[in-house]
Amino acid sequence: MVRAAMESGELAQVAVDVTAEGTDKLFTYLVPRSLAGRLTPGQWVRVPFGGRRLVGLYVGPAERPPEGVALKEIAGLLPDIPPIPAPLVQLARWTADRYLSTFPAALRLLLPTEARRQEVRTLTITNYRLNVDDVEALVSELRRRAPRQAELLAYMARVGGEAERAQVLADLGESIAGPIRVALEKGWLTAGRVARRRDPFADEHVEPAPPPVLTPEQEQALASIRQELIAPPAFRQPVLVHGVTGSGKTELYLRAIALVREMGKNAICLVPEISLTPQMIQRFRARFGGDVAVLHSALSAGERFDEWQRIRRGEVSIVVGARSAVFAPFENVGLIIIDEEHEQSYKQEAPPPAYHAREVAAERARLEGALLVLGSATPALESFHLAQTGVYRLVSLGHRIDNRPLPPVTLVDMREELRAGNRSIFSRALVEALDQTLSAREQAILFLNRRGYNTFIMCRSCGGAIQCVHCAVALTYHLGDDHLACHYCGYTAPVPSVCPSCGSDKIRHLGAGTERVEQELQRLYPHVRVARMDVDTTRRKGAHAAILKRFADHEVDVLVGTQMITKGLDFPGVTLVGVVLADTSLNLPDFRAAERTFQLVTQVAGRAGRGDRPGRVIVQTYQPDHAALQAAAEHDYHRFFAEEIRFRQELDYPPFAHMIHLVISGEDEAAVAATAQNVHRVLAEGGFGGQILGPAPAPLAKLRGKYRYHLVLKGPDVRAMAAEVKACFAAARGKWRASRSVSLSVDVDPVSIL
Incomplete structure (x- = not known):
């Protein structure tokens, strides 16, 4: 077989799905005669590697075999998986280089995990088809001597001559299996296997919704987006939509997608995982019907695989999804939207590569000549800085729909509450506001970013x-x-x-955690209906949607929750938002703590007063004079940005520098500490040109049984830094490890350094 393959003269370069040291390269394989001339770059194959069979990506032909190596054959193609578009393979290579990962690790992002492991395939079911010219005559003839067979054939004629086996058994009973067997033997029915889509929306019906009339601000914003869409790619600017909560950013996205569809192109819309509520998905489906595919973690493995296949086969032109949907297998992408672009969940943490979807989206847009649109009420400092310096085009939506006012925010000093003898987790102002809200039969949201009691x-x-x-x-x-x-x-x-x-x-x-807040509410208001939404109450599939539906249907008066209630919720009945303690994120040992606090408070405050009735917000804190809280209370992003950008520039933090976070971990603390010192030496002596901070114990010094030390690297050019780090470690040849049990993780441009 090997000789036959060699006679075909074809050699293949394959990126093999293995991440061990020394494997970040392309391997040469023989192409068997059965695949000669059939391989396309981007095709997934199975290859022998060591003693195992692994998945690999065919990158292209190899010109000559490596010397002194006995080549092996490609074992075959991965079934049911079409080739990956060339721009996505380029994007995987860019991601690996940008985030100091391996090419095979980046390629994993292009294929659903279950498909790579062959744990899920296209679902096929048995289907019956009627094969009789004169059904009525045959049914009449069978009615006396074989009534069940007559019933079966009459049923098949009634349903249009074709039906799935499961449906026939459900409608006519399990005992119909015998007559089916006879009908197949006599040729009255034929059986076949047909693909069945696992539809995540099978049980949901969404009424089509006509688009609303745009406000003048929205019209102006859409005109800016249209200008960039029709501009030549070389002159096109990404658009940052800075819109206050409730200003109609989602409607802007829907209009932009409609424009792209008219141009015959596809669109990707990224939404934070916690914002991918049924509400959000229904808005897209109400506008675009079945032309929408969804990719997120709540789908079953089969649903995710089938949605991925619909995208790859070109059966839809719109994808709505969480972070990983940036790698959706579309061709001809014309628009990539990132909603709530400031969200920390757009950053992958583990496994590597630790990519940021915003940066990957920008590169994909560049590769495919697409427009990138970012939107937020509280843009990341890096994004707003790019808008201020002319890299992004800034579009502002400064008013809510129908000019509804932003809710007034009251900062309550919890130190004063203690001095007044109030030791409750609720201030007097919050209790008074709850009394008034509940008496008026309105709804409230209480936010605390800590679960538990x-x-x-x-x-x-x-x-x-x-x-x-x-x-x-x-x-x-x-x-x-x-x-x-x-x-x-x-x-x-x-x-x-x-x-x-x-x-x-x-x-x-x-x-106090959310569980304690829930219990305290029930103690103060025994007859009030309270629901809690956090990780503990939403583990079950569908639990998240069920809680939100009860709240939307006014079956719940007060919704208590963590940050999953701060995004994507639009409930007109909510007139009060209470932040039980704003200090939880403010006191973290992280340079982004103030930014995160401003974003959380502003976003949760935006849930109030979105309907006809005005809203209000009570923020409880022990630091009422903190600049981030003062700016959030005034809904003043520009004030916050001016303060924070000055602080970042003084300390040379992003966006004025890039960072690489190195974390060394292991069960032996001495080996971890020694390895951290070795890493510092490798970088310092190897020619790394940036600043090296550390090593030191990480703020989370022990996690999951492993001690953690870290170093932070800083410099102006992230690509140069990454290349230097890679060169330093390559030169050290693994000698930096004090023990084989110690591991190193790399996070380029981290969103947290805990």
């Missing part, structure tokens, strides 16, 4: 908090299950009666 349990004798045995973080108390849980690794433990460190029984529950 208490945030930690502390010993009053030794001052220690009860920590996770695997992570250097305090365990959170959950009242419902009466246990302590780690929100990083999932470890659980019973609540101790004495301190594990000193044996004292002076244990005290401190802090």
Whole structure:
């Protein structure tokens, strides 16, 4: 067989799906005669590698075989998987280089995991077709001697001559299996296998909705987007839509997509995972019907595979999805939209590459000559800086639809509440506002970015908090299950009666989470209907949608939740938003803490007063004078940007510098510390030209049983930095590791350095 393949004269370059050291290269394989002349660049193949069979991507022909290597044959094509478009293969190569990853790791982003592992295939079902010229005569003849066969044939004629086996059995009963067998033997029916789409919307009906009349601001914004769409790609600018909450950004996206469809091109719309609510998806389906595919984590493996196939086969022209949808297998992309572009969830953390969908989208738009449109009420500082410096075209929507006012925001100083003797988690102002809202039969949202009942349990004798045995973080108390849980690794433990460190029984529950807020509400308002939305209450498929539907149907008066309630919710009945504690994100040891707090408070405040009745917002804090909170209270992004950009420039933080975050981790702390020092030496002696900060223990010094040390690299040119880091490590040839058990993770342009 090998000789036959060699006689065909074809050699193939294949990127193999393996990420071990030394495998970030193309491997040469023999092309078997069965595939000679049939391979297309971008095609997925199966290849022998070591003692295993792995998936690989055929990149193109190889000119000559490597010397001294016994070549192996490609085993075959991956079934049901069409070739990947060439621009996406280029995008994977760019992603690997930009984020210091391997090419095979980046290629994994182009194919659903289940398809790569062959865990899911196209679903086929048995289908019957009627094969009789004169059905009525045959049914009449069979009615006396074989009534069930007559019933079967009459049924097949009634449903149009074709039906799925499962439907026939459901309609006529399991006992019809015998008559089916006879009908097949006699040739009255033929059987075949047909593909069946696993439709995530099979049980949902959405009424078509005509587009609303645009406001003058929206008309002007759409005109700007239209100008960029028709401009030659070389002169086209990405568009940043800075629109206050409730200003109609989503309608702008829908209009832009309609323009692109008229041009015969495809559109990708990225939405943060927590904003991919049924509400959001229904808006797209109401406008574009079945021309919309959806990609997100709540889909089953089969649904995700079938949606991916619809996109690749060109059966739809619009994809709405979370971060990974930026790699949707479209050809002819004309528009990429990123809604809530500031969202941290657009950054991949693990597995590598740790890409940011915003940056990947910009590169894909460049490769395919598409327009990139970014939208947010609170743009990332990097994005707004690019707009201020003329790289992006800035489009502003400064008013809500129908000129509804932005809700007034009241900052409540919780230190004053304590001085007044109020030790409740609710301030007097918030309780008074709740009283008025509930009396008026209006709805409220209470936001706290901590789940659980208490945030930690502390010993009053030794001052220690009860920590996770695997992570250097305090365990959170959950009242419902009466246990302590780690929100990083999932470890659980019973609540101790004495301190594990000193044996004292002076244990005290401190802090509040969403579970505690829910219970306190039910204590204050026994007859009020409360729902909680956080990770704990939305684990089950469909739970997220069910809670939102109850709230939309006014079956819930107060919705309590974490940051998943801050995005994409449009409920006209909500007139009060309460931020139970704004300081949770403000006190994080991270240079983006102020930006994240401003964004969270502004976004959640935007849920109030979106209907006919005005809204209001109560923000509880121990730092009411903080600049980020003051700016959020005034809905003043420009004030916040001016303050924060000055701070970033003084300290040489993004957007004035790029960063690379290196984290060394392992179970042996001494080996981790030694490796961190070795990494510093490799970079310093290897010619890295940027600034090296560290090594030091990471803020989360222990996670999932592993100690963590980190270094932060800074410099003006991220591509140059990445190339230098790669060269330094290549020259060191793995000698930087103090132990084989120690691992290194690389995050280019991190959104967090915890």
